[in-house]
Amino acid sequence: MPRITFIQPDGTEQVVEGQVGATVMETARQHMIEGIEAECGGACACATCHVYVDEAWREKVGGPSEMEEDMLDFAFDVRPVSRLSCQIKVTADLDGLVVRVPEKQF
Amino acid sequence: MVADGTVSAAPIETDAIIIGAGPIGLFAVFELGLVDIKAHVIDILGKPGGQCAELYPEKPIYDIPGLPIVTGQGLTDALMAQIKPFGATFHLGQRVDALQKMDDGRFQVVTDAGTHFLAKMVVIAAGGGSFTPKRPPLAGIEAYEGTSIFYSVRRMDDFKDSDVLVVGGGDSALDWTLNLQPIANNLTLLHRRDDFRGAPHSVEQMRALVRDKKIALLIGQMAALEGNNGALTAVTIKTKDGDVRHPCNRLLPFFGLTMKLGPVANWGLNLQENLVPVDTEKFETSTPGIFAIGDINWYPGKLKLILSGFHEAALMSQAAHRIVYPGKKLLFQYTTSSSSLQKKLGVS
Ligand SMILES: Cc1cc2nc3c(=O)[nH]c(=O)nc-3n(C[C@H](O)[C@H](O)[C@H](O)COP(=O)(O)OP(=O)(O)OC[C@H]3O[C@@H](n4cnc5c(N)ncnc54)[C@H](O)[C@@H]3O)c2cc1C
Numbered sequence: 212m213p214r215i216t217f218i219q220p221d222g223t224e225q226v227v228e229g230q231v232g233a234t235v236m237e238t239a240r241q242h243m244i245e246g247i248e249a250e251c252g253g254a255c256a257c258a259t260c261h262v263y264v265d266e267a268w269r270e271k272v273g274g275p276s277e278m279e280e281d282m283l284d285f286a287f288d289v290r291p292v293s294r295l296s297c298q299i300k301v302t303a304d305l306d307g308l309v310v311r312v313p314e315k316q317f
Numbered sequence: 318m319v320a321d322g323t324v325s326a327a328p329i330e331t332d333a334i335i336i337g338a339g340p341i342g343l344f345a346v347f348e349l350g351l352v353d354i355k356a357h358v359i360d361i362l363g364k365p366g367g368q369c370a371e372l373y374p375e376k377p378i379y380d381i382p383g384l385p386i387v388t389g390q391g392l393t394d395a396l397m398a399q400i401k402p403f404g405a406t407f408h409l410g411q412r413v414d415a416l417q418k419m420d421d422g423r424f425q426v427v428t429d430a431g432t433h434f435l436a437k438m439v440v441i442a443a444g445g446g447s448f449t450p451k452r453p454p455l456a457g458i459e460a461y462e463g464t465s466i467f468y469s470v471r472r473m474d475d476f477k478d479s480d481v482l483v484v485g486g487g488d489s490a491l492d493w494t495l496n497l498q499p500i501a502n503n504l505t506l507l508h509r510r511d512d513f514r515g516a517p518h519s520v521e522q523m524r525a526l527v528r529d530k531k532i533a534l535l536i537g538q539m540a541a542l543e544g545n546n547g548a549l550t551a552v553t554i555k556t557k558d559g560d561v562r563h564p565c566n567r568l569l570p571f572f573g574l575t576m577k578l579g580p581v582a583n584w585g586l587n588l589q590e591n592l593v594p595v596d597t598e599k600f601e602t603s604t605p606g607i608f609a610i611g612d613i614n615w616y617p618g619k620l621k622l623i624l625s626g627f628h629e630a631a632l633m634s635q636a637a638h639r640i641v642y643p644g645k646k647l648l649f650q651y652t653t654s655s656s657s658l659q660k661k662l663g664v665s
């Protein structure tokens with residue numbers, strides 16, 4: 212199963228196993244990763260599942276869709292590596308993925 | 318209640334008040350209507366539909382019985398058409414602040430606009446709570462709210478001759494940029510990217526003002542606030558060329574809405590983790606005559622699904638009939654075959 216590392220703003224790292232087909236947000240919620248609130252349950256309607264994709268993974272993960280880019284307007288401290296984790300599907304290719312949890316969700 | 322704490326002189330007297338115009342509050346109009354109960358519906362949003370209309374108008378719902386696929390807005394429109402025969406009165410853009418039982422057994426309901434109701438019964442269909450503007454997570458922001466920082470414009474005068482910073486990329490940000498520009502001393506629109514979600518026509522008008530140097534457009538994000546005693550003096554803005562200190566004394570951040578329980582917590586009802594416990598026969602709260610249906614309630618096995626809320630509305634209405642028409646027997650009837658129900662629906 213693909214392993215995903217979540218890094219908290221204070222540097223704490225948590226490595227968890229994700230399921231292919233689930234989203235990175237769902238993986239985070241399942242493992243109770245702090246700071247991924249996901250108020251809308253993954254509908255790309257709240258922007259409280261914001262993460263920063265590690266630079267090394269940026270290309271493989273890809274950029275946001277137009278709808279996600281619009282929703283990112285509602286996130287705080289958006290960067291070029293910002294994604295909404297409910298819009299990233301876990302695939303075998305993403306084994307080893309590293310994402311950072313932002314300091315604050317809106 | 319209005320600013321000076323008074324309530325409107327003549328209360329609106331009615332059978333039922335429905336707090337919340339989400340899908341469940343709307344369907345409650347239907348079920349109450351079938352048993353001859355007239356309702357007034359109040360919602361803080363400027364439109365009906367609750368979460369469906371505000372959070373996911375264009376997204377599909379697949380689990381409404383009989384509708385293989387319907388969007389949030391589509392369901393709202395269909396419900397509005399379905400309840401039309403019952404002529405409920407809507408009070409939109411108003412938040413219910415106070416709910417209390419009076420000595421005569423009726424309930425007094427007061428909104429933040431000062432509208433005052435007296436009803437025989439109340440249905441709380443408040444969903445996830447009142448929609449409230451999202452507050453940017455900037456240190457010390459509370460100190461400026463209501464004096465320098467506003468999440469909506471109640472009085473244009475608050476912005477007259479001010480140095481205004483509007484933040485956001487949707488219709489609210491654009492509309493207020495256009496509306497406040499003529500009266501502000503100067504106005505700057507800040508958005509994280511040079512791409513706007515708002516209506517193309519408003520975007521065009523905004524761009525024209527920028528070309529004419531009547532407003533400034535900044536691309537970046539807020540990082541910190543500066544000021545003292547509730548008076549904002551500047552906002553630090555992160556741009557791609559580094560941090561910029563932007564002097565201003567009015568800030569209007571538009572980052573959408575989120576649901577907060579809000580005033581429901583102050584109505585003397587039992588609460589359990591921000592939900593209102595009810596029985597599963599009548600969906601009545603700890604106060605007889607006050608019902609709670611939809612996402613706001615809790616009972617063993619509760620599922621926050623639209624279809625569950627519809628069922629709750631039907632059973633609630635049976636109990637409501639006993640309150641509004643004490644002693645009158647309620648016949649169980651089908652809309653398919655009952656001529657009296659069809660008359661109410663205006664189809665016979
Ligand atoms: C992205 C998303 C997708 C969803 N998909 C589905 C799905 O596929 N199927 C499904 O069954 N459900 C789905 N849901 C859940 C569904 O939307 C809710 O169950 C439903 O909206 C609840 O309806 P409601 O009428 O109880 O409350 P809401 O829709 O939350 O409406 C409550 C209304 O009450 C108002 N209100 C609250 N307090 C006050 C006050 N004091 N004064 C004035 N107004 C007040 C609020 O402003 C709000 O408009 C989804 C939800 C989301 C966010």
Ligand code: FES
Nearest residue numbers: 253255257258297
């Ligand atoms: S969970 Fe709401 S946008 Fe991702």
